[in-house]
Amino acid sequence: MIFDKLIAILQRVKPNVDISNVTMESRLITDLGIDSLSMMLLAISVEDEFDIEFGDNTNFTTVQELCDYIESVSNK
Numbered sequence: 001m002i003f004d005k006l007i008a009i010l011q012r013v014k015p016n017v018d019i020s021n022v023t024m025e026s027r028l029i030t031d032l033g034i035d036s037l038s039m040m041l042l043a044i045s046v047e048d049e050f051d052i053e054f055g056d057n058t059n060f061t062t063v064q065e066l067c068d069y070i071e072s073v074s075n076k
Contacts, residue, residue, distance in 0.1 A: 002050075002067045002070050002071055003063070006046070006066065007019050009042065009049060014032065024062070025063070028063065046070065
């Protein structure tokens with residue numbers, strides 16, 4: 001469920017990403033081409049969608065890491 005919502009957010013933030021190729025192992029910057037502006041938009045959208053807040057030093061490399069973080073803070 002988190003993955004599906006994240007895919008929908010990715011589609012809005014980065015519409016040129018081929019979501020059919022996005023996997024849990026996909027790297028946000030290298031594989032999906034998320035640049036700094038897209039990363040900010042992604043973070044804001046994820047915070048709004050899941051009602052969470054990212055810390056100042058929160059970093060993610062893969063979709064899996066982002067999903068795991070969302071799950072860990074959503075269950076608190």
